Amino acid sequence: MNYLPEVLKILEGALRSNAEQAVNYARLLVEKLEQEGEHQQARLIQRKLDTLPSALVPLSGGQFGTVPIDHESRLGLAHEEHVPVDEPNVLLDEHLRDEVQRFLADVLHMDRLFAAGIQAWPRMLIFGPPGVGKTQLARFIAAQLGLPLLTARCDSLISSFLGSTAKNIRYLFDHASQRPCVLFLDEFDALAKARDDAQELGELKRVVVGLLQNMDALPPQTIVVAATNHEQLLDPAVWRRFNYRLQIHLPPPALRFALLQSYLGRFAAPDLSLVRAVELTAGLSGGLIRQAVEDCIRQAVLANEPAVSEGTLLTRIAHSVLSAQKREPTREEITKLLLEKSVPLRVIAAGTGASMRQLLKQGKNRTSHKKQKGKANGQTGESGSRR
Ligand SMILES: Nc1ncnc2c1ncn2[C@@H]1O[C@H](COP(=O)(O)OP(=O)(O)O)[C@@H](O)[C@H]1O
Ligand SMILES: [Mg+2]
Incomplete structure (x- = not known):
């Protein structure tokens, strides 16, 4: 009977610090020796195995060498x-x-x-x-x-x-x-x-x-x-x-810049400025920034465009910012946020697909609304919005 395969596996386990492998093959060797009537040799190896630290004793039920499972759900524990x-x-x-x-x-x-x-x-x-x-x-x-x-x-x-x-x-x-x-x-x-x-x-x-x-x-x-x-x-x-x-805190501006740059990779147009994107991503996690950028890249690839435009990027980020606060935001809400952040109209138009006329109207409404609010606050003696 040839025991060399088991011996080699045990040696390999020992050399790679893989105790699991070494023990597993030692057990196989015991079984083989028993079958061959080599009881004394089998006992010698078994005795060695019996003195293993408890951490190396195989897990009951589970297959040795595989990740153990939860016996109720049958799902792996790791x-x-x-x-x-x-x-x-x-x-x-x-x-x-x-x-x-x-x-x-x-x-x-x-x-x-x-x-x-x-x-x-x-x-x-x-x-x-x-x-x-x-x-x-x-x-x-x-x-x-x-x-x-x-x-x-x-x-x-x-x-x-x-x-x-x-x-x-x-x-x-x-x-x-x-x-x-x-x-x-x-x-x-x-x-x-x-x-x-x-x-x-x-x-x-x-x-x-x-x-x-x-x-x-x-x-x-x-x-x-x-x-x-x-x-x-x-x-x-x-x-x-x-x-x-x-x-680990939510990323500060310098880190948001690095994250945006790293996720955009070669899809950052040479003239793409990230200043506004860095400002707009305040309060977003790296995970959400990654999702936003990857969505933009997907959009660019499917449209056969070589790079992500600032408009697309800011629109997608505004979407993330708003959906973190509530459910799916409307295009108007996204535009409103971008207007509030003083993003140029042409950039918003390119990103949201809104026409310049619509944007001008929305921008005007916003300014007159702001003025009215300012007046009302003036009358009540408040010094402006506190929200
Ligand atoms: N600081 C960071 N550096 C690199 N990638 C980040 C960073 N923060 C978040 N990510 C990315 O966001 C995604 C979610 O991150 P993850 O490690 O699962 O977050 P957490 O475990 O804190 O919930 C991952 O794809 C990861 O690549
Ligand atoms: Mg996690």
Whole structure:
């Protein structure tokens, strides 16, 4: 009987730090030896396997080597990917960029730090409003470290049977500890809700305790990055587990400029000024800016145009700004916003398809309306609109 294929796979697993693979093939080898009547050799290997740290014991039910699933919904508890190093482009302001570089250096030099007596593994919590690039940053970190990214959406770990939630967490953390990786806990607040939240059941509080214990038991090669839009819901004990806490705000003007430029790429006409677009995107997340720009590019490509015009860009951004406040805005509302922002009529006309006559009329109505309002305010002694 030839055992070489198993031995080679075990060796390969060991050389690539893929304990999962090594253990899996060692089990196969035990089975083969048993079948061949080589009971003593099989027992020797089995004894070695029995002394494995618990983190390497295969997950009950799930196929070893595959991402574990929630037994109720049959959905995977995590998603695993290898992010190409040149793919995620994350634009951050200087202070955050420095923090990320410090984090990466900490991870890469963990051995030296550990030898110097520093025992806190680098762990990062990213928080901020939706669409500011938290997920993108986690992808960037995994790509920079050259590690697989294991993303778990924490809300999907929560089972309607709370006992299963604790199990799901254990399966996930067991899986994540099998080889070096970045474990990205997205929508982290779903799991890490404040333990003293009066509405929560005692059971869910136990889930949080379990989560913390699982986190503490992870090997240093499992790099934990978590993200949340609701940092105020996090338990102080959870905060303490993270020595890097990055708050990402909605992008300031310089970053909005960089985002617009980066998303437009070669579709930015050489004479396209982004000054008004930067002003108009105030309050929009990078995600919404990206959507707006990509819509414009789609429009340009389908119309066989080589570049995105300022009118199209501003109209699409105005649409985003207004739909963030309410449902689908009308063309009149979009035009009104652009007029308020003193965008030249010809640019508005090009973007919205409105005629100059309509725009002049709408502009005039607006000015006379403003004047009347100004007068009315003057009579009541108010110094202008406060809204
Ligand atoms: N600062 C940023 N740099 C690069 N891309 C960004 C940035 N902010 C948002 N994006 C883009 O917007 C989209 C949504 O970002 P995402 O990371 O999913 O946001 P979040 O996780 O904070 O909700 C992604 O396609 C991402 O590329
Ligand atoms: Mg996200």
